[in-house]
Amino acid sequence: MSTLETPAPTSGHDAAPARPRWQVVLVRPETMTLILLILGIFAGGLLSPFFLDISYILRSFTLYSEFAMVALVLTMVIIAGEIDLSPAANMALSACIFAWLQQAGVPIPAAVAVGLASGLAMGALNAFMVIGLQLPSIIVTIGTLTLYRGLAQVIAGDKSIRVPEWFIGIDKIMVAGIPLPVVLFVVVALVLGIVLGGTIFGRQIYQVGTSEVAARHAGIRAARIKLVLFLLVGLVAATAGIMTASRLGSVRYDLGLGGELQMVLMAMLGGTYIFGGRGTILGTFLAAWLLVIVSTGMIVANVLPAVQLVVLGALLIVSIIATNFIYSRTQR
Amino acid sequence: MAETVPLVRARGIGKEFAAVDVLRDVDLDLFPGEIHALLGENGAGKSTFAKILAGVHRPSTGTLELNGKPVEVTSPIVAQKLGITLIHQEPISFPDLSVAENLVLGRADERWFSRVPWAEMTGEARRLMDLLGVKIDVTRQMRGLSIADQQMVEIARALASDSRLIIMDEPTAPLTPKEVETLFGIARRLRDEGRTIIFISHRLEEVRALCDRVTIFRDGNKIATDTIGNLTDADIIRLMIGRPLKEYMHKTRSQIGEAALRVEGLTLPGVFNDVSFTVRKGEIVGLGGLVGAGRTDVARAIFGVAPAASGTVEVDGKRVTIADPSQAIALGLAFVPEDRAVAGIFRTLSVEQNISAAVPDQIAPSGFIRRSVEKLLAEDAVRKLSIRLASLRQPIGELSGGNQQKAILARWLLTNPSVLILDEPTRGIDIGVKAEFYDMIGELAASGRAILLISSELPELLALCDRILVMSEGRQTADIPRSAATQEAIMHAAVPQVRGVAA
Structure with a gap:
């Protein structure tokens, strides 16, 4: 890697030379995620032969697919320079509203619709405080994460609410041999990947996240972009909540507890820059698989739960350091 | 004054920021007991020079002597120890602390865990205020004080550390005429005690009313130093702006509609x-x-x-x-903002993206970006404005300031x-x-x-x-x-x- 060691050219009066193409393509955080993923699969295979059973990995992934789906949207929020820590609580509240309604006799389609609408409303509340009242999103969403989780408990109490038998088992539905939640995750990733990478909306997300002031001066409506993103997180979180209800067969207020950290972990592991302006859907997509591989691998290898936590924490810190290093190195 | 040893002897002071010379080869002597005005247009170099004296900036070239001894003013703290204080227009103080606390802050003899000597502190603060002849309750919070009073506290701080050189950077701008009068009275008293004051202002009448000598800067050079009485207002303005009137005359006569x-x-x-x-x-x-x-x-x-x-x-x-x-x-309408780094460019994004930022409809009629169209637009702009770059895909932050600015202009020209x-x-x-x-x-x-x-x-x-x-x-x-x-x-x-x- 001698090229990397070349001192930055003392920028004269025109422009620094462009980086070689291979560096642009390869020296980026997603590469690190991919390498870690391959290492993880390799190590898992050494630990246990069952591990290389693809259907086992897919089944394991269904446990994370709801968080992973939300993490994809969260990635866009972080690129736009904001953050949303409330989606896991949103999942719980939407699922509780849905479950409570259907238990009270509301037809399932209507209950689902109300659940999704409530998710949107939660996104709208976040957006109102962040965009309308100009409050920092990290504080706002820590507040609403507590609020939404609390409301879920008010609605559901401490009991589980059952959902009808026929509604249970989204994870048992197979599409071409792949569990439906995994298929949904891949579809959402593809759609969002195209939106973020190929549309003006996606382009402006990066521009707003890089410099909101410059974006405003260029006529980009930053507020509108952020509003759409917060609403989208709300909607996808509600979807994820109802999917979780189907997978578990019942809803409690603590559904998805602590999920916000898993989501942030996926985005960070995928190379999303916490200060905005950089990151990709591909990165978060790979990171979701990495997280599943590492977690499952440790379970297969009988690693103590406490140690598993330590490993995940270390992974997060390493990924943040690497991401920062790569960005500071490649973009002056 | 020639026989006195100057308090400050500056020789060949220069400063460059990002390869641009903002100050070139300035020689200046400041004597004890004078009020010396620095004059010049915006960006002429007077504030930069003052900040070098106060240790805020380090000179790229040149030497400083204090009382005939060479010194290096490496930081504002060093400047303070050497007896040089810069008083800012909007005083930088701790608004929630009392006047007395602000007065003794940053003293070198404090340790982390030493006891705070409240009584002595208040006593000394009162003494300093009396010395200045101003009536400010030293136990009050800085926050409640007028800007004029806050400046007085800053001046009192300079006295507390027994500063021999006090630099006032446009101190009168936020003050009322009466407050200006008080400030001038104090400045004259300090001068009579043998201290040196540098006074930076745009207001000629104030300079004339207060200062003994004046130094005029222009384009980073020292143009003249003279006793104020030797110069008329017209002289001073001419010296401030009087660069050789190179006739750019690029304006081609156009039809005005x-x-x-x-x-x-x-x-x-x-x-x-x-x-x-x-x-x-x-x-x-x-x-x-x-x-x-x-x-x-x-x-x-x-x-x-x-x-x-x-x-x-x-x-x-x-x-x-x-x-x-x-x-x-x-x-x-199109607007090329003054603060290019903050309001103009997206530093880490590609030149191409920066150029096309204001015309989403042109590069993506259907919402999906057509990269070939974007590339053509950007290439065209680069050619027309002769923007010098290595690649359209490189982050715009890697370009020089002039080329960044051309890219921003290119962005706006695309909006026609x-x-x-x-x-x-x-x-x-x-x-x-x-x-x-x-x-x-x-x-x-x-x-x-x-x-x-x-x-x-x-x-x-x-x-x-x-x-x-x-x-x-x-x-x-x-x-x-x-x-x-x-x-x-x-x-x-x-x-x-x-x-x-x-x-």
């Missing part, structure tokens, strides 16, 4: 007041004045970045309300604007590239666009503009046609009017 932008009674309380002007098609209207006169705020208000509270804007004869830049762009507002478009740009910009601005006007050019550089305004408006302290003070425009006329309108200064 009907009004493209008309502004009537634009007001944003506390920022600018009752600003009215018209820019016609093919016309370049200059907006001159000192930094802080409200020129940029007017531009931001017109463009919808920070809308005005009252007043009307007409574009192409139609009255419009612009509450957001996107509306301004839709009406055919009928009105262009350029705010200090050539700031921080090499001379050679500046000339290119002048050509471009001239061509833009010749092609029938209306141009509002904000600039602090008088030759730039004189060379390019058909008409020059001048603002001073938020008010429009002059509207000078090309035939009557001189550097002196602009400068007279730009320098704030005196407000009863003690003689």
Whole structure:
């Protein structure tokens, strides 16, 4: 890697030379995620032969697919320079509203619709405080994460609410041999990947996240972009909540507890820059698989739960350091 | 004074920021017991020089001697120990602490866990205030004090550390005439005690009322040092601006058409007041004045970045309300902001993306970006404006300032604007590239666009503009046609009017 060691050219009066193409393509955080993923699969295979059973990995992934789906949207929020820590609580509240309604006799389609609408409303509340009242999103969403989780408990109490038998088992539905939640995750990733990478909306997300002031001066409506993103997180979180209800067969207020950290972990592991302006859907997509591989691998290898936590924490810190290093190195 | 040892002897002081010389080879002697004024236009180098003395900046070249001994002022703390204090216009203090606490803060003899000597502190603070002859309750919080009183506290701090050189950087701007009088009285007393005071101000009458000698800076060079009595106001203004009037004269005569932008009674309380002007098609209207006169705020208000509270804007004869830049762009306005690094470029994004940022509809008619179209637009712009770069895909932050600015101009030209507002478009740009910009601005006007050019550089305004408006302290003070425009006329309108200064 001698090229990397070349001192930055003392920028004269025109422009620094462009980086070689291979560096642009390869020296980026997603590469690190991919390498870690391959290492993880390799190590898992050494630990246990069952591990290389693809259907086992897919089944394991269904446990994370709801968080992973939300993490994809969260990635866009972080690129736009904001953050949303409330989606896991949103999942719980939407699922509780849905479950409570259907238990009270509301037809399932209507209950689902109300659940999704409530998710949107939660996104709208976040957006109102962040965009309308100009409050920092990290504080706002820590507040609403507590609020939404609390409301879920008010609605559901401490009991589980059952959902009808026929509604249970989204994870048992197979599409071409792949569990439906995994298929949904891949579809959402593809759609969002195209939106973020190929549309003006996606382009402006990066521009707003890089410099909101410059974006405003260029006529980009930053507020509108952020509003759409917060609403989208709300909607996808509600979807994820109802999917979780189907997978578990019942809803409690603590559904998805602590999920916000898993989501942030996926985005960070995928190379999303916490200060905005950089990151990709591909990165978060790979990171979701990495997280599943590492977690499952440790379970297969009988690693103590406490140690598993330590490993995940270390992974997060390493990924943040690497991401920062790569960005500071490649973009002056 | 020649036989006295100077308190400060500066020799060959120079400073460069990012390969741009802002101060060149300054020699200056400051003597004990004098009040010395530093004068010059914005960016002439006077504040930079003062900050070098105060340890805020380190000189790139040159040496400093204090009382005949060479010193290196490496930081404001070192400066303080050497007896040099810089008093800022808006004092940097700790607003929640008391006056007494602010007075003794940052003393070298404090340890982390030493006891806070409240009684001694208050006592000493009172003594210092008495010394200055001002009545301020030293147990009050700084927050509640007027700016004038806060400045007094800063001066008291300078006395507390027994400063021999006190630098006041535009101290009078926020003060009332009475407060100015008090400040001047104290400054004179300090001088009579043998201390040296550097006084930076734009107000000639104040300089004349207070100072003994004056040094004039221009374009980073020291132009002259003389006793104030030897110079008339006209002399001083001539020295401040009198660069050889290189005739740029890039302005090709263009057909001036009907009004493209008309502004009537634009007001944003506390920022600018009752600003009215018209820019016609093919016309370049200059907006001159000192930094802080409200020129940029007017531009931001017109463009919808920070809308005005009252007043009307007409574009192409139609009255419009612009509450957001996107509306301004839709009406055919374009704005190249002064602060390129913050409000102009997306530093880490590609040059290509930076150029196409304001024309999403052109590169993505259906919402999906067509990269080939974007590349063509960007390549075309790079060729037309001769932007020098290694690759369209490289982050714009890797380009030089001049080329970044060209890319921003390219962004706006793609919107085909009928009105262009350029705010200090050539700031921080090499001379050679500046000339290119002048050509471009001239061509833009010749092609029938209306141009509002904000600039602090008088030759730039004189060379390019058909008409020059001048603002001073938020008010429009002059509207000078090309035939009557001189550097002196602009400068007279730009320098704030005196407000009863003690003689």
